[in-house]
Amino acid sequence: MKFKNPCEKANHICDKSQYNEASFWEKVRLNLHLIYCKFCREYSANNQKLTKSIKDSKIKTLCNEDKGAIKEKLYQEMKK
Protein backbone atom coordinates (compact mmCIF):
# COMPACT_ATOMS: atom_id res chain seq x y z
CA MET A 1 0.00 0.00 0.00
CA LYS A 2 1.15 3.51 -0.80
CA PHE A 3 0.79 6.28 1.72
CA LYS A 4 0.77 9.99 1.20
CA ASN A 5 2.11 10.81 4.65
CA PRO A 6 3.32 9.18 7.87
CA CYS A 7 -0.06 9.68 9.55
CA GLU A 8 -1.83 7.62 6.92
CA LYS A 9 0.69 4.86 7.42
CA ALA A 10 0.30 5.05 11.19
CA ASN A 11 -3.49 4.88 10.95
CA HIS A 12 -3.26 1.88 8.68
CA ILE A 13 -1.07 0.02 11.18
CA CYS A 14 -3.48 1.05 13.91
CA ASP A 15 -6.41 -0.40 11.93
CA LYS A 16 -4.50 -3.62 11.33
CA SER A 17 -3.59 -3.96 14.99
CA GLN A 18 -7.31 -3.87 15.87
CA TYR A 19 -7.48 -7.23 14.12
CA ASN A 20 -4.16 -8.44 15.53
CA GLU A 21 -2.62 -8.26 12.09
CA ALA A 22 0.16 -5.75 12.70
CA SER A 23 3.68 -7.10 13.03
CA PHE A 24 5.96 -6.31 15.94
CA TRP A 25 8.03 -3.75 14.00
CA GLU A 26 4.91 -2.11 12.65
CA LYS A 27 3.71 -1.64 16.21
CA VAL A 28 7.05 -0.16 17.21
CA ARG A 29 6.78 2.30 14.32
CA LEU A 30 3.23 3.17 15.27
CA ASN A 31 4.14 3.84 18.88
CA LEU A 32 7.11 6.02 17.89
CA HIS A 33 4.78 8.03 15.68
CA LEU A 34 2.20 8.35 18.44
CA ILE A 35 4.77 9.94 20.74
CA TYR A 36 4.88 13.10 18.67
CA CYS A 37 1.57 13.06 16.76
CA LYS A 38 -1.44 14.26 18.66
CA PHE A 39 -3.96 13.54 15.87
CA CYS A 40 -2.94 9.94 15.47
CA ARG A 41 -2.99 9.50 19.23
CA GLU A 42 -6.58 10.61 19.15
CA TYR A 43 -7.42 8.29 16.27
CA SER A 44 -5.71 5.37 18.00
CA ALA A 45 -7.61 5.96 21.22
CA ASN A 46 -10.96 6.15 19.41
CA ASN A 47 -10.12 3.12 17.35
CA GLN A 48 -9.35 1.05 20.42
CA LYS A 49 -12.52 2.26 22.08
CA LEU A 50 -14.49 1.11 19.05
CA THR A 51 -12.86 -2.32 19.11
CA LYS A 52 -13.74 -2.70 22.77
CA SER A 53 -17.32 -1.51 22.21
CA ILE A 54 -17.88 -4.02 19.45
CA LYS A 55 -16.45 -6.80 21.60
CA ASP A 56 -18.53 -5.83 24.64
CA SER A 57 -21.74 -5.51 22.68
CA LYS A 58 -21.56 -9.15 21.56
CA ILE A 59 -23.27 -8.31 18.29
CA LYS A 60 -24.38 -11.30 16.31
CA THR A 61 -25.02 -11.38 12.61
CA LEU A 62 -27.23 -13.58 10.53
CA CYS A 63 -25.20 -15.63 8.06
CA ASN A 64 -25.75 -15.17 4.32
CA GLU A 65 -27.78 -18.38 4.00
CA ASP A 66 -30.19 -17.26 6.70
CA LYS A 67 -30.54 -13.86 5.08
CA GLY A 68 -31.03 -15.52 1.72
CA ALA A 69 -33.86 -17.65 3.09
CA ILE A 70 -35.62 -14.62 4.52
CA LYS A 71 -35.10 -12.68 1.28
CA GLU A 72 -36.58 -15.52 -0.72
CA LYS A 73 -39.76 -15.51 1.35
CA LEU A 74 -40.06 -11.75 1.15
CA TYR A 75 -39.44 -11.55 -2.60
CA GLN A 76 -41.96 -14.27 -3.28
CA GLU A 77 -44.55 -12.33 -1.32
CA MET A 78 -43.67 -9.14 -3.18
CA LYS A 79 -44.33 -10.79 -6.54
CA LYS A 80 -47.88 -11.65 -5.59
Next chain:
Amino acid sequence: MSKVMLHPETWVDRYSDYLYNYTIVRVNDHEVAQDIISDTFLAGLKSKDNFKGEATERTWLISILKRKIIDHYRKINSNKGKAEVRINYNDTDNEGDWLEEQVEDFSEMNAQESMENEELGLAILGCLESINEKQAEIFKLKTIDGVDTETICNEYNITPSNLWVIIHRARKALADCLESNWFK
Protein backbone atom coordinates in the same frame (compact mmCIF):
# COMPACT_ATOMS: atom_id res chain seq x y z
CA MET B 1 -40.60 17.70 5.28
CA SER B 2 -40.34 14.84 2.88
CA LYS B 3 -41.92 11.63 4.01
CA VAL B 4 -40.01 8.43 4.53
CA MET B 5 -40.70 5.84 1.87
CA LEU B 6 -40.57 2.10 2.35
CA HIS B 7 -38.17 -0.02 0.33
CA PRO B 8 -38.99 -3.64 1.14
CA GLU B 9 -36.39 -4.96 -1.31
CA THR B 10 -33.60 -3.54 0.87
CA TRP B 11 -35.01 -4.59 4.24
CA VAL B 12 -33.08 -7.82 4.67
CA ASP B 13 -29.70 -6.29 3.88
CA ARG B 14 -30.29 -3.16 5.88
CA TYR B 15 -32.18 -4.27 8.94
CA SER B 16 -32.03 -8.03 9.45
CA ASP B 17 -28.95 -7.90 11.70
CA TYR B 18 -30.50 -5.15 13.78
CA LEU B 19 -33.77 -7.05 14.17
CA TYR B 20 -31.88 -10.25 14.89
CA ASN B 21 -29.92 -8.74 17.77
CA TYR B 22 -33.10 -7.22 19.15
CA THR B 23 -34.91 -10.56 18.95
CA ILE B 24 -32.24 -13.02 20.06
CA VAL B 25 -31.90 -11.53 23.55
CA ARG B 26 -35.66 -11.79 23.95
CA VAL B 27 -36.35 -15.28 22.65
CA ASN B 28 -32.92 -16.89 23.03
CA ASP B 29 -33.31 -19.29 20.12
CA HIS B 30 -31.79 -18.86 16.69
CA GLU B 31 -34.52 -20.65 14.71
CA VAL B 32 -37.35 -18.91 16.52
CA ALA B 33 -35.67 -15.54 16.06
CA GLN B 34 -35.28 -16.17 12.36
CA ASP B 35 -38.94 -17.11 11.98
CA ILE B 36 -40.06 -14.05 13.90
CA ILE B 37 -37.92 -11.81 11.68
CA SER B 38 -39.28 -13.19 8.43
CA ASP B 39 -42.82 -12.92 9.85
CA THR B 40 -42.07 -9.31 10.68
CA PHE B 41 -40.92 -8.49 7.16
CA LEU B 42 -43.95 -10.22 5.64
CA ALA B 43 -46.30 -8.39 7.99
CA GLY B 44 -44.55 -5.15 7.10
CA LEU B 45 -45.07 -5.82 3.43
CA LYS B 46 -48.74 -6.58 3.96
CA SER B 47 -49.41 -3.43 5.94
CA LYS B 48 -47.13 -1.13 4.05
CA ASP B 49 -50.07 1.04 3.00
CA ASN B 50 -50.62 1.85 6.66
CA PHE B 51 -47.15 3.36 6.95
CA LYS B 52 -47.62 7.07 7.38
CA GLY B 53 -44.02 8.00 6.75
CA GLU B 54 -43.61 9.64 10.10
CA ALA B 55 -41.16 7.21 11.65
CA THR B 56 -38.03 5.77 10.10
CA GLU B 57 -38.31 2.44 8.34
CA ARG B 58 -36.41 0.69 11.11
CA THR B 59 -38.52 2.13 13.92
CA TRP B 60 -41.63 1.03 12.12
CA LEU B 61 -40.28 -2.50 11.58
CA ILE B 62 -39.26 -2.72 15.24
CA SER B 63 -42.81 -1.84 16.31
CA ILE B 64 -44.09 -4.76 14.23
CA LEU B 65 -41.33 -6.98 15.58
CA LYS B 66 -42.32 -6.21 19.18
CA ARG B 67 -45.84 -7.42 18.49
CA LYS B 68 -44.52 -10.56 16.82
CA ILE B 69 -42.40 -11.35 19.89
CA ILE B 70 -45.41 -10.92 22.17
CA ASP B 71 -47.45 -13.16 19.85
CA HIS B 72 -44.72 -15.78 20.10
CA TYR B 73 -44.91 -15.83 23.90
CA ARG B 74 -48.71 -15.91 23.82
CA LYS B 75 -48.56 -18.92 21.55
CA ILE B 76 -46.17 -20.93 23.71
CA ASN B 77 -48.02 -19.92 26.87
CA SER B 78 -51.32 -21.12 25.54
CA ASN B 79 -49.99 -24.67 25.88
CA LYS B 80 -51.17 -24.57 29.45
CA GLY B 81 -49.00 -25.95 32.18
CA LYS B 82 -45.78 -25.78 30.23
CA ALA B 83 -45.09 -22.26 31.28
CA GLU B 84 -45.85 -22.94 34.91
CA VAL B 85 -43.02 -22.32 37.30
CA ARG B 86 -42.78 -25.00 39.93
CA ILE B 87 -41.01 -24.29 43.15
CA ASN B 88 -39.91 -27.34 45.05
CA TYR B 89 -37.57 -28.17 47.86
CA ASN B 90 -35.33 -30.94 46.65
CA ASP B 91 -34.84 -32.56 50.05
CA THR B 92 -35.50 -31.93 53.70
CA ASP B 93 -31.94 -30.79 54.47
CA ASN B 94 -32.27 -27.82 52.26
CA GLU B 95 -35.76 -26.98 53.33
CA GLY B 96 -36.26 -23.28 53.28
CA ASP B 97 -33.75 -22.66 50.49
CA TRP B 98 -35.34 -21.74 47.24
CA LEU B 99 -34.46 -23.95 44.37
CA GLU B 100 -33.32 -21.04 42.27
CA GLU B 101 -30.83 -20.01 44.92
CA GLN B 102 -29.08 -23.34 44.55
CA VAL B 103 -28.54 -22.94 40.87
CA GLU B 104 -25.14 -21.68 39.90
CA ASP B 105 -25.22 -18.35 38.17
CA PHE B 106 -23.20 -18.75 34.99
CA SER B 107 -23.63 -15.26 33.74
CA GLU B 108 -20.92 -13.02 35.07
CA MET B 109 -22.83 -10.00 33.97
CA ASN B 110 -25.68 -8.52 35.90
CA ALA B 111 -28.90 -7.53 34.23
CA GLN B 112 -27.94 -3.88 34.04
CA GLU B 113 -24.73 -4.62 32.18
CA SER B 114 -26.23 -7.03 29.70
CA MET B 115 -28.99 -4.55 28.94
CA GLU B 116 -26.45 -1.82 28.32
CA ASN B 117 -24.49 -4.12 26.05
CA GLU B 118 -27.59 -4.96 24.07
CA GLU B 119 -28.29 -1.27 23.60
CA LEU B 120 -24.69 -0.66 22.62
CA GLY B 121 -24.93 -3.41 20.02
CA LEU B 122 -28.05 -1.87 18.56
CA ALA B 123 -26.40 1.56 18.56
CA ILE B 124 -23.46 0.16 16.59
CA LEU B 125 -25.72 -1.54 14.06
CA GLY B 126 -27.80 1.63 13.81
CA CYS B 127 -24.65 3.63 13.05
CA LEU B 128 -23.68 1.09 10.39
CA GLU B 129 -26.88 1.91 8.51
CA SER B 130 -25.47 5.32 7.68
CA ILE B 131 -22.61 3.93 5.62
CA ASN B 132 -22.79 2.31 2.21
CA GLU B 133 -24.47 -1.12 2.35
CA LYS B 134 -21.71 -3.07 0.64
CA GLN B 135 -19.05 -1.45 2.82
CA ALA B 136 -21.05 -2.13 5.95
CA GLU B 137 -21.34 -5.75 4.89
CA ILE B 138 -17.59 -6.03 4.39
CA PHE B 139 -16.92 -4.34 7.71
CA LYS B 140 -19.25 -6.74 9.54
CA LEU B 141 -17.67 -9.78 7.89
CA LYS B 142 -14.19 -8.68 8.91
CA THR B 143 -14.93 -7.27 12.34
CA ILE B 144 -17.85 -9.24 13.77
CA ASP B 145 -17.60 -12.55 11.96
CA GLY B 146 -13.78 -12.51 11.91
CA VAL B 147 -13.53 -13.69 8.29
CA ASP B 148 -9.94 -13.34 7.07
CA THR B 149 -8.82 -10.73 4.58
CA GLU B 150 -8.11 -13.13 1.73
CA THR B 151 -11.56 -14.75 1.82
CA ILE B 152 -13.33 -11.40 1.80
CA CYS B 153 -11.13 -10.10 -1.03
CA ASN B 154 -11.93 -13.15 -3.13
CA GLU B 155 -15.62 -12.97 -2.45
CA TYR B 156 -15.95 -9.28 -3.31
CA ASN B 157 -13.23 -9.21 -5.92
CA ILE B 158 -11.23 -6.44 -4.26
CA THR B 159 -7.57 -6.05 -3.30
CA PRO B 160 -6.37 -6.05 0.32
CA SER B 161 -5.63 -2.32 -0.09
CA ASN B 162 -9.25 -1.71 -1.08
CA LEU B 163 -10.37 -3.71 1.93
CA TRP B 164 -8.27 -1.72 4.37
CA VAL B 165 -9.48 1.55 2.91
CA ILE B 166 -13.07 0.40 3.38
CA ILE B 167 -12.32 -0.76 6.92
CA HIS B 168 -10.63 2.53 7.74
CA ARG B 169 -13.56 4.63 6.49
CA ALA B 170 -16.07 2.45 8.24
CA ARG B 171 -14.20 2.60 11.54
CA LYS B 172 -13.90 6.36 11.32
CA ALA B 173 -17.57 6.84 10.53
CA LEU B 174 -18.59 4.43 13.26
CA ALA B 175 -16.36 6.00 15.89
CA ASP B 176 -17.76 9.46 15.09
CA CYS B 177 -21.34 8.20 15.08
CA LEU B 178 -20.96 6.39 18.40
CA GLU B 179 -19.25 9.40 19.89
CA SER B 180 -22.27 11.58 19.20
CA ASN B 181 -24.98 8.98 19.81
CA TRP B 182 -23.65 6.79 22.57
CA PHE B 183 -20.67 8.08 24.56
CA LYS B 184 -21.92 11.61 25.03
